[in-house]
Amino acid sequence: MSLTTGGRSTDVSKRKQTGKARAVITVLDVARHARVSPMTVSRVINGKESVGKKLREKVMASIKALNYSPNLAGRSLRTHTAYQIGLLYSNPSAAYLNQFMVGALQESSLSGCRLTIEQCGGLDSQRVAIEKLLAARVDGVIIPPPLCDSKTTLTHLEEEGMPVVAFATGRPVAGVSSVRIDDYEAAHAMTEYLISLGHRDIGFIEGDPKHTPAALRSAAFFAAMEEAKLEVPRERVAHGLFTYRSGLAAAEKLLKCAHPPTAILASNDDMAAATISVAHGLGLKVPEDLTVCGFDDTPVATTVWPELTTIHQPVTTMARHAVKLLITEIQRRRAGEPAEGMHEVVKFTLVKRGSSAPPRQS
Amino acid sequence: MSLTTGGRSTDVSKRKQTGKARAVITVLDVARHARVSPMTVSRVINGKESVGKKLREKVMASIKALNYSPNLAGRSLRTHTAYQIGLLYSNPSAAYLNQFMVGALQESSLSGCRLTIEQCGGLDSQRVAIEKLLAARVDGVIIPPPLCDSKTTLTHLEEEGMPVVAFATGRPVAGVSSVRIDDYEAAHAMTEYLISLGHRDIGFIEGDPKHTPAALRSAAFFAAMEEAKLEVPRERVAHGLFTYRSGLAAAEKLLKCAHPPTAILASNDDMAAATISVAHGLGLKVPEDLTVCGFDDTPVATTVWPELTTIHQPVTTMARHAVKLLITEIQRRRAGEPAEGMHEVVKFTLVKRGSSAPPRQS
DNA sequence: CTGAAAGCGCTTACAG
DNA sequence: CTGAAAGCGCTTACAG
Numbered sequence: 170m171s172l173t174t175g176g177r178s179t180d181v182s183k184r185k186q187t188g189k190a191r192a193v194i195t196v197l198d199v200a201r202h203a204r205v206s207p208m209t210v211s212r213v214i215n216g217k218e219s220v221g222k223k224l225r226e227k228v229m230a231s232i233k234a235l236n237y238s239p240n241l242a243g244r245s246l247r248t249h250t251a252y253q254i255g256l257l258y259s260n261p262s263a264a265y266l267n268q269f270m271v272g273a274l275q276e277s278s279l280s281g282c283r284l285t286i287e288q289c290g291g292l293d294s295q296r297v298a299i300e301k302l303l304a305a306r307v308d309g310v311i312i313p314p315p316l317c318d319s320k321t322t323l324t325h326l327e328e329e330g331m332p333v334v335a336f337a338t339g340r341p342v343a344g345v346s347s348v349r350i351d352d353y354e355a356a357h358a359m360t361e362y363l364i365s366l367g368h369r370d371i372g373f374i375e376g377d378p379k380h381t382p383a384a385l386r387s388a389a390f391f392a393a394m395e396e397a398k399l400e401v402p403r404e405r406v407a408h409g410l411f412t413y414r415s416g417l418a419a420a421e422k423l424l425k426c427a428h429p430p431t432a433i434l435a436s437n438d439d440m441a442a443a444t445i446s447v448a449h450g451l452g453l454k455v456p457e458d459l460t461v462c463g464f465d466d467t468p469v470a471t472t473v474w475p476e477l478t479t480i481h482q483p484v485t486t487m488a489r490h491a492v493k494l495l496i497t498e499i500q501r502r503r504a505g506e507p508a509e510g511m512h513e514v515v516k517f518t519l520v521k522r523g524s525s526a527p528p529r530q531s
Numbered sequence: 532m533s534l535t536t537g538g539r540s541t542d543v544s545k546r547k548q549t550g551k552a553r554a555v556i557t558v559l560d561v562a563r564h565a566r567v568s569p570m571t572v573s574r575v576i577n578g579k580e581s582v583g584k585k586l587r588e589k590v591m592a593s594i595k596a597l598n599y600s601p602n603l604a605g606r607s608l609r610t611h612t613a614y615q616i617g618l619l620y621s622n623p624s625a626a627y628l629n630q631f632m633v634g635a636l637q638e639s640s641l642s643g644c645r646l647t648i649e650q651c652g653g654l655d656s657q658r659v660a661i662e663k664l665l666a667a668r669v670d671g672v673i674i675p676p677p678l679c680d681s682k683t684t685l686t687h688l689e690e691e692g693m694p695v696v697a698f699a700t701g702r703p704v705a706g707v708s709s710v711r712i713d714d715y716e717a718a719h720a721m722t723e724y725l726i727s728l729g730h731r732d733i734g735f736i737e738g739d740p741k742h743t744p745a746a747l748r749s750a751a752f753f754a755a756m757e758e759a760k761l762e763v764p765r766e767r768v769a770h771g772l773f774t775y776r777s778g779l780a781a782a783e784k785l786l787k788c789a790h791p792p793t794a795i796l797a798s799n800d801d802m803a804a805a806t807i808s809v810a811h812g813l814g815l816k817v818p819e820d821l822t823v824c825g826f827d828d829t830p831v832a833t834t835v836w837p838e839l840t841t842i843h844q845p846v847t848t849m850a851r852h853a854v855k856l857l858i859t860e861i862q863r864r865r866a867g868e869p870a871e872g873m874h875e876v877v878k879f880t881l882v883k884r885g886s887s888a889p890p891r892q893s
Numbered sequence: 894c895t896g897a898a899a900g901c902g903c904t905t906a907c908a909g
Numbered sequence: 910c911t912g913a914a915a916g917c918g919c920t921t922a923c924a925g
Contacts, residue, residue, distance in 0.1 A: 193611075195902055206912045211904055219910055238668055241645075242613045243902030245604035246917045249555075253640075263830050264625035270632050274648050278615075278667070283603075283645075286636050305640070306600055414836050450812035468625050474776050557918055568896045573920055581894055605918030608901045 194237045203231035214239055241281040252282040252499055254492060255307035257298055259289050259316045262411075262439075264467035265484060269313060269336070272488025280496055292321060299325050309495040311336055311488075315380045317347075332498040332508070334491045337482070339381025346498055346510045348491045349382075350517040355480045356386035358519055359434060359462055360393035362478075367527045368432040368460060369399055372423040374409045374416060374444065376436035383411070386436050386464065405430055409440045416443025424451055424459075431460065431528035438463035442473045445524065456526035466520055475523030487515050556599045565593035576601055603643040614644040614861055616854060617669035619660055621651050621678045624773070624801075626829035627846060631675060631698070634850025642858055654683060661687050671857040673698055673850075677742045679709075694860040694870070696853045699844070701743025708860055708872045710853045711744075712879040717842045718748035720881055721796060721824055722755035724840075729889045730794040730822060731761055734785040736771045736778060736806065738798035745773070748798050748826065767792055771802045778805025786813055786821075793822065793890035800825035804835045807886065818888035828882055837885030849877050 196214075200207040205224055212220045213228040220228075231237075245251035254277060258266055270286075277284050285305045289298035299322070302310060309332035316322050317335035323345060326333050334346045341347040363371055373390050376383030394401050404426060407419035416435060420443055423433055435441035441463030445455050453459045455475055463470055466481035490513050502508060558576075562569040567586055574582045575590040582590070593599075607613035616639060620628055632648075639646050647667045651660035661684070664672060671694035678684050679697035685707060688695050696708045703709040725733055735752050738745030756763050766788060769781035778797060782805055785795055797803035803825030807817050815821045817837055825832055828843035852875055864870060 193902090196904090197902080207902090208904080208912055209910095212911090215904085221910060224911080240608070240613075240902050242604050242607035243917090244904075246602070246608050246902080246919085247904045249917075251602070251604045263629045267625045267629050267632070270629070271648055271650075274646055278645055278647055283640055284636055285640055286633055288633075413831075413834050417836075446808045446812075450808075469775075472775050474779075555918090558920090559918080569918090570896055570920080571894095574895090577920085583894060586895080602918050605901090606920075608903085608918080609920045611901075 193240075194235045195240070196237075199228065199231045199235055199237050202235055203227045245281050250281055250496075252280075252308040252496060253306055254282050254284055254495060255302040255305065255310040256284060256286045257289065257302060257310055257312050257316055257322070258286070259295070260314065260411075262467070264469060265465065266313070268467075268484035269488045272485035273311070273492050275485075276489040276492035280492065282492070282496065289316075295319070295322055296325065299329075303329060303331075307331070309333065309499045311491050311495055313337060314339075314382060315377070318379075318381045330502075332495060332502055334495045334498070336491050337382065337484075337487065339383070339385045341512050342510065344508055344510050346494045346512065348487045348494060348513045348515065350480075350482050350487075350515050352382040352385040353389040355482075355517045355519075356389035356434075356436075356464070357393045359464070359480055360390050361397075362519060362521075363432050363434060363460065363462065363525070364393070364397050364399070366432070366460065366525065368430075369528075370405070370428070370430040370432070371399070371401075372405045372407070372430035372433040373401070374407050374419040374423070374433065374435040374440050376440075377410045378408075380411065383436055390434060409436060411437050411439060413439045413443045416440030417447055420444035420447035424448060424453070429453075429459070431458075432462070432525070433459065434462045434464075436464055438465050438467045438470045438477055438479055441477050441479065441524070442469050445473055445475075445477075456524050457529065460525040460528070462525055470520075470522070478522045478525035479520055481518040481520045483515055483517070490515065555602075556597045557602065558599075561590065561593045561597055561599050564597055565589045607643050612643055612858075614642075614670040614858060615668055616644050616646055616857060617664040617667065617672040618646060618648045619651065619664060619672055619674050619678055619684070620648070621657070622676065622773075624829070626831060627827065628675070630829075630846035631850045634847035635673070635854050637847075638851040638854035642854065644854070644858065651678075657681070657684055658687070661691075665691060665693075669693070671695065671861045673853050673857055675699060676701075676744060677739065680741075680743045692864075694857060694864055696857045696860070698853050699744065699846075699849065701745070701747045703874050704872065706870055706872050708856045708874065710849045710856060710875045710877065712842075712844050712849075712877050714744040714747040715751040717844075717879045717881075718751035718796075718798075718826070719755045721826070721842055722752050723759075724881060724883075725794050725796060725822065725824065725887070726755070726759050726761070728794070728822065728887065730792075731890075732767070732790070732792040732794070733761070733763075734767045734769070734792035734795040735763070736769050736781040736785070736795065736797040736802050738802075739772045740770075742773065745798055752796060771798060773799050773801060775801045775805045778802030779809055782806035782809035786810065786815070791815075791821070793820075794824070794887070795821065796824045796826075798826055800827050800829045800832045800839055800841055803839050803841070803886070804831050807835055807837070807839075818886050819891065822887040822890070824887055832882075832884070840884045840887035841882055843880040843882045845877055845879070852877065 196207045196210045199210045287298045289295045311334045313336040317338040337349045338347050375387050407422045409415040409419045433444050441461050444461045448459050463477040463479035466479045470477040470479045558569045558572045561572045649660045651657045673696045675698040679700040699711050700709050737749050769784045771777040771781045795806050803823050806823045810821050825839040825841035828841045832839040832841045
C-alpha cells in the first residue's frame with residue numbers, strides 16, 4: 170500500500186481507488202469523520218445559517234483534520250455555475266492586462282468559473298472576436314478600456330443577450346455594470362498635489378481622447394488648475410495617445426520651448442516614462458529640474474528611473490470585483506430578472522515616488 | 532414558452548427546466564437525435580476509433596444540428612482531469628507573462644484544467660509562493676524564467692512530488708520537462724544577420740547572467756563573431772539585467788566613446804528599446820547611424836520607434852505546449868509511471884523591422 | 894463495434 | 910435544524 174504524502178493516515182485509505190492515485194477526500198469522508206450527513210458538511214462549506222453550532226464546529230474540525238477542499242467539478246455540475254467568462258480586449262497594454270488577469274484568475278478559481286480571452290483590433294476583428302466568444306459559449310463578457318466605451322461592441326453584445334461588465338470605463342452606461350476608479354477625482358488630486366509642491370507652470374499630456382477616462386483626467390486637470398487660479402496656456406498642453414511613443418512627441422513639444430514647465434502630468438505611466446526619457450535627453454534632471462507624474466501605477470512606473478509618482482489603480486482588485494459582478498448579473502438573467510447595471514467605484518491611491526519634488530525656486 | 536435564442540427548435544425544448552434558464556444540450560439529447568446510445572456519442576466526441584463510419588457521421592451531424600458542446604464539469608468529474616495548474620513567476624515582465632497567459636488559458640480551456648497564478652520575489656517569498664500553490668492544491672507547476680533555473684525552486688517542488696515544466700529555460704534538466712526555443716541558434720542567426728548587413732563593429736548588451744538563456748545568447752554572439760573572424764574588444768560589450776533601466780546604462784557605455792559601434796545587439800527588447808532612447812538622446816539616427824536589435828519580440832518591440840528587428844519567440848504557442856506537457860506528466864505520475872522529462876524545442880523567427888540597416892559606409 | 898448500468902462529488906428538493 | 914434520496918452530464922468498466 171502506498172504512503173499518503175506527508176499526512177496522518179485516516180480512514181480514507183480504505184476507499185477503493187484505481188491504481189496508485191492518491192486518495193481524494195470528499196464530503197463523504199468529512200461526513201463520516203464528523204459523524205454527520207454529507208448534507209450538513211455541504212451546508213457548513215457553503216456557510217448556510219441553518220447548522221447548529223455544535224455540528225458546525227465538529228464539521229469544521231473534520232475539514233481541517235482531513236485537509237479537505239471541495240471538488241469544483243462536482244459542485245459546478247450540480248449547481249450549473251461553471252460559467253465561461255469572456256475577456257475582450259483590444260489595446261494590449263500588457264502590464265494592465267496582466268494585473269487584470271491575476272485578479273480575474275483569482276476570483277474565477279474561487280467561484281469555479283473559467284476564463285476565455287480574446288483580442289481584437291479594428292472594428293472588423295471586433296465582430297470576429299465577439300463571434301469567437303459566442304462560439305466559445307461564454308456566459309458573460311468583461312471589457313477593459315478602450316472597448317468598454319465602444320457603442321458597437323456594447324450593442325453587439327446586448328443584442329446577443331450577453332451580460333457585460335465595463336471595466337474602468339470613464340462613462341458608465343445605465344444598463345451595463347461597471348467597475349472603475351473615479352478618474353476625475355484622481356486627476357484632480359494629482360494636480361492639487363503638484364500645486365501643493367509649489368508648481369505653477371504645469372504641463373499636461375492628454376490621453377487618447379477616445380478613451381473616456383482620458384477625457385475625465387483632462388477635465389479634472391483643468392478644473393483643479395482653475396480652482397487654484399492658475400492659467401494653462403495652450404503650449405502647456407500636448408496631445409498623447411497613451412503610448413510611449415506619443416509620449417515622446419508630447420514631452421518634446423512641452424519641453425522644447427523658451428520657458429518649459431517645472432512639472433508635467435501625463436495621463437498615463439507610459440507617457441510619463443517617455444517624458445523622463447526626453448527630459449534626460451535634454452539634460453534635465455528629474456525631479457530636480459522637472460517633476461514628472463503618471464497615472465495607473467503600471468509596472469513601468471517602478472521600472473524607470475526615478476520611479477514615478479502616479480495614481481495607483483488597483484486593477485487586480487477591480488478585476489476580482491468585475492468577475493463577481495458579472496456572475497451576479499449572469500445569475501440575475503438566468504433567474505429571469507431584468508438586466509440592471511451595478512456600478513462599483515473602487516478607491517485609488519496617490520503614490521508618491523522619486524519623480525516628484527518642489528520646483529527649484531519655490 | 533420562451534424562445535430559444537436564434538436556433539431551430541428541437542425536441543430539447545421538452546426537457547423539464549427550472550425557471551426560464553435556456554435549454555442546455557447534453558449527450559443524451561444528441562444520442563436521442565442520432566438514435567444511438569449516449570456512449571456512442573461520447574466515443575465520437577472523444578475521437579475513439581471504435582465507432583462505425585455510419586454511426587459516427589450520424590452523431591456528428593446531430594452534434595452540429597443541436598449545436599452541442601460538452602459540459603466540462605461533467606467530464607472532469609468523471610475523468611478526474613480537472614487539474615489545477617500553477618504558474619509560478621517572479622520577474623514580472625508584463626508582456627511576456629501576458630503572451631504566456633493567453634496560450635495557457637487557451638489550452639486549459641480546451642483540456643478542462645484550471646490556472647492558478649502566483650508571483651514571488653526573493654527566496655523567502657519563493658517558499659511562500661510554493662506553499663500557496665500547494666495549498667491551492669495544484670497538480671503541477673509551470674515555471675517561466677528566471678525561476679525555471681532556480682535549483683531551490685526545482686528542488687522544493689521535486690520534494691513535494693510536483694510535476695514541473697520549465698518554460699523557456701536555457702538549460703533543460705534531465706528529470707524536468709521543458710519547452711523552449713534554441714536561444715543559442717537564435718542569437719547566432721541574429722549576429723550573422725548583422726554581419727551580413729555589413730556591420731563589423733557590433734556592440735552587445737548581455738542579459739542577466741543568472742538567466743540561462745542570457746548566457747546562451749552571449750555565447751552565440753561571441754561564437755558567431757569569431758566565426759566571421761571579427762574581434763569583439765571589451766568596450767563593445769556591456770552588462771545588462773534585462774530591464775529598460777539597465778539597458779540605458781549599458782547603451783551609454785557602448786555609445787559614449789570615441790568610436791561607437793555601428794550596430795548594437797541587445798539580449799532582449801527592453802534593453803534594445805533603451806538603446807534607441809539613448810541613441811536618440813545622443814543625436815544618433817536609428818537605423819541610419821546605428822542599427823539596434825532586440826530579442827523576444829515582446830510588445831515593446833513594436834511600440835518604440837523605429838520598430839525593433841528582433842527574435843520572435845512564440846510564447847503563446849509555447850505556453851500551450853507547456854500546459855499539454857504538464858498534463859501528460861501529471862497523468863504519467865498518476866499512472867505510477869516514473870517521471871521522465873520531455874523536452875520540446877519550438878522554432879523562433881528572425882523578424883526584420885525598421886531598426887536595422889547596413890552601416891553608413893559599408 | 895455498440896449499449897445498459899453505475900458512479901465521479903456535489904447540492905437541490907423534499908421530508909421530518 | 911438535520912438527513913435520505915435523487916440527479917447534474919459525463920465516461921469507465923463491463924457485457925454482448
